[in-house]
């Protein structure tokens with residue numbers, strides 16, 4: 001599944017500021033190739049969730065276009081699974097029913113639904129909680145449930161909005177490993193929004209760095225070593241983390257490629273990447 005954003009602008013109009021509008025994204029172009037994994041990182045308010053809403057068809061751009069395999073995205077599509085920042089769980093349904101939800105919407109038969117949901121719940125370690133309700137789960141467990149629901153869907157595009165932010169460090173790495181395995185085995189395209197530099201470098205084959213006011217892309221870093229054995233503890237991993245951090249800092253300073261060139265800095269994507 002090939003996803004393309006071309007020259008996107010998104011303006012939110014606010015009714016309480018005399019009709020004043022807020023430019024959430026400006027002049028944004030990005031392509032996610034078939035089977036590619038893209039991590040998106042940037043400070044709060046730079047438009048990351050807005051980008052995922054566009055990709056999922058929940059939001060239409062003010063100008064520009066979003067295309068999935070060449071067809072304009074004009075609403076939710078069957079092959080897209082989205083994990084929302086607030087998990088999007090239904091409190092009145094059990095854990096199992098929540099895990100099955102995407103499949104229910106897809107009208108998958110009951111037995112098949114149950115089988116796939118239970119497999120996904122087991123993959124995130126929630127099999128014993130199938131009959132509980134979301135309110136009985138911790139924040140991290142709710143997050144894993146949202147993940148299980150998306151994994152059960154057999155999507156060709158997986159969109160994740162900070163899916164692991166509520167997990168403790170070790171569990172977080174365990175679920176990251178699971179996400180990496182699943183992406184490799186199933187070959188879907190994915191966009192992962194995260195605030196964690198390490199997570200972006202572990203799971204993004206390409207890392208997109210954004211900056212706010214207006215929300216835009218300030219750097220794209222290739223991360224070809226992603227997925228290698230023991231990548232997390234390798235020198236290349238730490239180098240790449242440093243490069244992402246530097247790009248984030250440049251973006252936050254209001255810099256960007258022009259400012260870097262003016263100050264004699266390195267070009268985006270090349271900073272300390274060790275290539």
Ligand SMILES: Nc1ncnc2c1ncn2[C@@H]1O[C@H](COP(=O)(O)OP(=O)(O)OP(=O)(O)O)[C@@H](O)[C@H]1O
Nearest residue numbers: 012013014022024043044045046047048049050051
């Ligand atoms: N429905 C909306 N109406 C008006 N403004 C909005 C709306 N949704 C988002 N915004 C504004 O658009 C900008 C981008 O929001 P978005 O949620 O995409 O940021 P984000 O990068 O996901 O932030 P965070 O890291 O905090 O989740 C913010 O300034 C936000 O206030």
Ligand SMILES: [Mg+2]
Nearest residue numbers: 048049085161
């Ligand atoms: Mg967000």
